[in-house]
Amino acid sequence: MDYDALEEQGIIPNRFVTNSGHSIHYTDIDGELVIFMDDPDVHYYTNAQPMNEKTAKLTPKNKLIAFVLLPLYQIVLFLITNIIVMYLKGTWLYFDVWGFLGFLIIVLAVCYILNPVFDAFDFNNIYIRNGEASLIEKIKRFKGIFIIFTVAPILAGLLALNTN
Structure with missing residues (x-):
């Protein structure tokens, strides 16, 4: 954790040293206690629950992106690739239903x-830790993952029709 950068942004982290010698960094932002979980050897608990990414909740915006837009994006890319290949091969009457269903199950x-x-x-990093970022910012920060989510349906669409 870069505490100097936080201080430059006006966030002043405080430090508490536990009886076991671990440093816990925290601050108060708008009346909310913020604990910086930067020590992997410290277990953080709140209301008898461990604090980690699994206890964090997805915002409605991130649920929409992760569970609606991303699957639809991949399905549309797959179908567009299928249509283009069917047109080029002249096989308009043949649509590989099994290939589409297999791809749908994988997606x-x-x-x-x-x-x-x-x-x-990297689901937790994209949708929970960087949950406040816009979709464009997420794509810029995690280019490789979004490239995979773009190229994989196109390749699957090409492979599905290549079996004819």
Whole structure:
């Protein structure tokens, strides 16, 4: 944690040393206690619950992005790729339903299970720790992950129709 940078922004962190010698940094922002959880050897608890990213809540905006917009974005990319390839191959009458259903299951598994439960694709960092950032800021900060979420559906769309 860069405490000098915090002080430059007008946030003055205080320090408390526990009986075991661990330093806990904290401050008061608009009447709210803010604890800087920067020591991996210290376990933080509040109301008998450990404090970590799992106890943090997704904002409605981030729920919309993570669970609605991201899956729709990937599905639309997959379908656009399918349509372009069908047009180029002249196979308008053949739509690979099984390929689409397989891709849909993978997208839903990633967006609804792997990301939130197993923190796949840095889910906690994008949607909880950087929850206040706009979608554009999230894309700029986590380019690699969003590139994967763009390229994977396009490749899947190409591969699904390549089997004909």
